[in-house]
Amino acid sequence: MIAADTTSAPLVNVTALKSSCAACSMHQLCLPMGLEDADIDRLDQIIGKRRRLERDEPLYKMGSPFRNLYAVRFGHFKTYQINASGEAQITGFQMAGELLGMDAISADRHHCDAVALEDSEVCEIPFGNLQDLFGQVPTLLRHFHRIMSQEITREQNVMLLLGNMRAEQRFAVFLINLSARYAARGYSSTRFQLRMSREDIGNYLGLTIESISRLLSRFKKLGLVQVDKREVVLLEPARLKAMAAGTEQCSPMA
Amino acid sequence: MIAADTTSAPLVNVTALKSSCAACSMHQLCLPMGLEDADIDRLDQIIGKRRRLERDEPLYKMGSPFRNLYAVRFGHFKTYQINASGEAQITGFQMAGELLGMDAISADRHHCDAVALEDSEVCEIPFGNLQDLFGQVPTLLRHFHRIMSQEITREQNVMLLLGNMRAEQRFAVFLINLSARYAARGYSSTRFQLRMSREDIGNYLGLTIESISRLLSRFKKLGLVQVDKREVVLLEPARLKAMAAGTEQCSPMA
DNA sequence: CGGCTTTTTGAAGTAACTCAAGACCTGTGG
DNA sequence: CCACAGGTCTTGAGTTACTTCAAAAAGCCG
Structure with missing residues (x-):
């Protein structure tokens, strides 16, 4: 084109x-x-x-x-x-x-x-x-x-x-940050493509690729997000925001 | 005065x-x-x-x-x-x-x-x-x-x-950074006072106060530094620089 | 001195890592 | 179209670097 x-x-x-x-x-x-x-x-x-x-x-x-x-x-x-x-x-x-x-x-x-x-x-x-x-x-x-x-x-x-958040909070912050930036650009705040690999996300957040993968699986199982390859849907943005703020946490496999 | x-x-x-x-x-x-x-x-x-x-x-x-x-x-x-x-x-x-x-x-x-x-x-x-x-x-x-x-x-x-250094490397970076900044101000690059508590150092480096204390003890035992309260002497700045750069490491209690 | 905070050291616990294997995707060439 | 190679992602099992908890030692200051 x-x-x-x-x-x-x-x-x-x-x-x-x-x-x-x-x-x-x-x-x-x-x-x-x-x-x-x-x-x-x-x-x-x-x-x-x-x-x-x-x-x-x-x-x-x-x-x-x-x-x-x-x-x-x-x-x-x-x-x-x-x-x-x-x-x-x-x-x-x-x-x-x-x-x-x-x-x-x-x-x-x-x-x-x-x-x-x-x-x-x-x-x-x-x-x-x-x-x-x-x-x-x-x-x-x-x-x-x-x-x-x-x-x-x-x-x-x-x-x-990087200095004092646990893995799940880091990841929630990451998702919420992307969400807000897409919203500011007129895109959906709850549904977007991850443009970077799991490895890039892990590197950025000071975690391994395996941790990111597990985090995604956990969030999926908890009904917080829906994930298909790199397409992400935030199903419970409010709870994610709370996790990002540190006021809520999800146990490691509830 | x-x-x-x-x-x-x-x-x-x-x-x-x-x-x-x-x-x-x-x-x-x-x-x-x-x-x-x-x-x-x-x-x-x-x-x-x-x-x-x-x-x-x-x-x-x-x-x-x-x-x-x-x-x-x-x-x-x-x-x-x-x-x-x-x-x-x-x-x-x-x-x-x-x-x-x-x-x-x-x-x-x-x-x-x-x-x-x-x-x-x-x-x-x-x-x-x-x-x-x-x-x-x-x-x-x-x-x-x-x-x-x-x-x-x-x-x-x-x-x-914070994203990808081990504790000892973080601490070496911290010391070398202070050293360089004091040098730029005309002070000794190898002997200076830590103006912050161990807790502050730990917080800054994403580590606990106990880890900082252990790190200091280890560096002391290895002859890298001399420590008296908050007065620090860098005995082997070259090796510390190498550790900070990641080209050398010291085993956890050699 | 006596009470306080800061620091050190030890022992036990754990969050995240490493290692490993398999599943899944994607593109390429037959 | 399928097969196959190369990358990416997922999941599990075991390990570890650092934390947490605990207690004692050392420094500080009124």
Whole structure:
């Protein structure tokens, strides 16, 4: 359907795919949030080309030089760090409207790898140009600070999760978090596809793939969720929320 | 020695304690890093009064309205989140030259508690004024972005630690991290005081106080460190670094 | 000193891991 | 279309790293 874009000549590609924030369905969640039309135009002018990625294709690698932030247009990504012994830790899953690459600002090099979980598209946002624009559009600057701050609080929440939650609570938090993010994008909050493997989920939550599988089975048996391959239905979101908050728990095989 | 300041009248206090970044020993690590003298002066003009805190005194609480960022002048702080079930997770320890409160920008409310670990002093940095200054001093803005980005990467490193390191590696990372930060401040990298309790360390590392105590005993027995109360000497920093990197490990009681 | 908190150490328990095997899916080529 | 190979997921059995519980030792401070 859209294969023509990817096979066309580069020049056409760049031109055809030049972004327009105003026309993008994500603009109320993304960088241009709250901007006036005139300012959105100015943002459009500095935003680079779109970039399409296949499943498993890296958007950037740890250590590569930092030039752009990326806004997810559609699809999903994961970001992960690799330690000295070669093991990975997934630090986040990103979906449409979310910004990638902010960890690279401090050292001018990317601090983690970002990989597409499915066929996806991003807008390249040349950071140098964005910085120039900050001086002219204070609203944009403020919103950018909010986005960075939000990333900080998101990570603090993950630290809380990894530092002192039991497996079932971690998993409930994970499901409820996805649910809320899909809801914010106009999708169902109770029925969605997991775009990542069980292994990715386990890695992100500091658990093994087997634990995730068992957790899913348990939640299924308890009537909390319905699962078919990667399709998930949250049957009892309220109880899941309570579990995520830590006010309710389910015994290990009631 | 400096008690006179705290007991003097408020007005005198504010005046006497008005900050001067140029004169501050931390200015090459803190917000004014890399600024020209003229710009440091402009920063000085917006920076609020200093605030002195006693051990265990809160700097801000979760949910309180966000007005200021804080730069630590001396002393140490911890920041922590409290979940619905009332348990805390320490998200960081801050020392001189480090910035507190960036997690509050996104929601205009503080997202965690910050508490002094010992008698400490901070500079209040009214965020509104700082934002005004960003438009006039681009260097300052860029450095601010670097600081926020650095906080993001720091937290990603903690996620890596909590998500897939064994207890001994976590603890080695913790010690090496403190060592490097003291070194950057001109203090010994091999001999320093732990400003936080064993319980705080355990909480931060996702371990129990008993585990920390056992780890310390083991490291002591292995000749890696010397410990007397809260005074720590790193006897084999190279091996500790290797453990932190994951390239070396010590068996559970060799 | 005496009461308090913090730290250490030991013994027992357990949540989650590892190992292992089989089921299930998915895509490829005959 | 089926067969088969390679990955992903599930389930079970046994192990273990860390926790929990408990008690004593050490430090702190009025």
